[in-house]
Amino acid sequence: MSAEIVKPKIFEQLKTVIDPDLHTDIVTAGFVKSVSITEQGIVDLTVELTIPTCPLQSKFKVEIEQKLLSIEGIKKVNIHFTSRKRAGVQMSQQNSLNQIHAVIAISACKGGVGKSTIASFLARALQRKGFRVGLMDLDIYGPSLPTLMSRPHADVAIIDERILPVEVDNLLTMSLGYILGDAPAVLRGPLVSTYTSQLIHQTEWGPLDFLIIDLPPGTGDIQLTLLQQVALDGAIIVTTPQTLSLVDVTRGILMFEKLHVPVLGVIENMSYFVCDNCGKKHFLFGNGTADLPERFGLPILANIPLLSNFHDASTKNAGEEYNTIWEPLIEKIQHEIGKRRANTLSSPEVHIKENELIIDWKDGKFSEISLANLRRACRCAYCVDELTGEPLLKPEEVPEDIKIEEIQPLGHYAVSIFWSDGHTSSIYPWDFLKNLVPPHS
Ligand SMILES: [Zn+2]
Ligand SMILES: [Zn+2]
Missing domain, CATH: 3.30.2020.30 (NE0471 N-terminal domain-like)
Incomplete structure (x- = not known):
């Protein structure tokens, strides 16, 4: 079997495998990293996806195998999947964020929209899906992670200037609240900026698939300063139908874009509740974010209802509605990150x-x-x-x-x-x- 004759046929077939997000084939998208073929007709193929455990991986596998096996002389196809490294700016060689595949910030233009709760339940859902996850609470105004994790008085260990995350049922967490505890309010001001940059640069996360960062609400200097210290893969804006203000959303988008952080989309919280009596969804404040995609070109990643058990994220299986809310949300986030990492997308x-x-x-x-x-x-x-x-x-x-x-x-x-x-x-x-x-x- 001659590799020179078969290889063009292999590429011809691979060019018919289309990435549905990018609307382009996997060869043009640069996903095919190496192809080799043995005398016996065994093909070894390395395919690099944009994100680890891309939801499309199994679809690609089936399709590639089927198409390559249709070529005369090919007996067996081995596919190795790898994932593209994040391109973030390296802040320093010592930076503890270097071993993390994707860093995502959860932000809100206003307080009280359930941003921290969503960050926690998203982290739990990612963990449930099999990812290694860290959750960092940088909300200086009211760090709520200690409460959500039922760890009001966690002891934070510091070894050789490295801060060890607090593990809560297998989830790695860090919060300003762990460190500030019940410190009197007057102490907080000057300490806050010192502590936040220490948390960002010195927390020893180890290798992670995802780090979720819970940002303080708003779009001011504090948020900008924090964001400049982290190379983010994307930001998610949380809003509610009753607090939705397009002016605020615009400010949020402009803040992230100024720092070249892609906004992955919007999560609408407290969208509706499911009625005990009739079982239907009742929308309390109308369909608030429905026209955001049209106005800003941003996807709505999820509409999250008022959930009854939405205050305790301390256990592994926390989070109602995993199949209907959190799992689809994770897939959307993965798609959006993948789309932005792929270098084939060229803006007009x-x-x-x-x-x-x-x-x-x-x-x-x-x-x-x-x-x-x-x-x-x-x-x-x-x-x-x-x-x-x-x-x-x-x-x-x-x-x-x-x-x-x-x-x-x-x-x-x-x-x-x-x-x-x-x-x-x-x-x-x-x-x-x-x-x-x-x-x-
Ligand atoms: Zn205008
Ligand atoms: Zn009803």
Whole structure:
């Protein structure tokens, strides 16, 4: 059997295996790392996925085997799956986060939306799925992890300047609350920044699949300072229908994008409750986040109902509704991280020509729109009423000679524009622009 003859056929077949997230084949996506074939017709194939234990792994395995075995002369196919390393900035050689595959921040624009609870139950669910997980609570305003983990007075061990995580039923946890304990409030201020950077840089997590970081709510300097110390793979914004404010969500997105942290999506908490009487889902505050995907191009990762047992995450099996809520959430998170790590995704490019914005979709097609009309199409909370959907911006208020002061792509999903009329909250998802001005060749 001649490898020179068979190898092109192997690649031909591999090129028909499509990654449903990336809409591209696994060869073009760069997943196929090595192919070798023996005289006896045994193929050894290394496939590198974007994330460890990618949910698509078994699908790929079946499809690749089936397709390669259809080639004449191939008797057996061995597939080795590996995963791509995270590309995060290395803060220092000593950084304890280097052995972690994915670091995800859970954030909220406001307090009281159940962010810490979601972080804890997400960590438990990841653990239940077989991952090695760490959970770091950096919420300086009210670290709630000690309560959620039923460890109000955990002893934190420090060995050779390394801080050992507190293990709670196999989950590795660290919280400012463990260290500050019942320290009087006056002591807290100056200690907080010292302690947070120590927790970030000196906690000895060891090798982990996921580290979940519970950030303090808000989008101020404290959050920025924390975020600059960690190379994040993605951030998730938690909101509730009753506190949802599009202005806050915009601020959150801009904060993460400024630091080049991709926002993976939004979790809507306290969306609904399941009625004891009729068994139906009752939505208390309407379908709050339903139009976020359209406004910002961000996916809703989960709608989490009011859950009765939502305060104790101290045991391995904590978390009601594992199959219906947490497991699908994990799969969505994995897909979103994978999409962003894959280097094949190229964002459209924009440039300004006279008074038009030209979008190069990178597939040979282009769209043009006048700057004034683009400004008029803004759907931010100042331009369109959040609740009624009524336009607040009058088209005639926009001068025909309006200029763009600053334009910045937001990850792979949208573009943010600062206008010469002082308007700085415009976010246009690519999909929205595609509908607004259909691409042509
Ligand atoms: Zn009912
Ligand atoms: Zn606007």
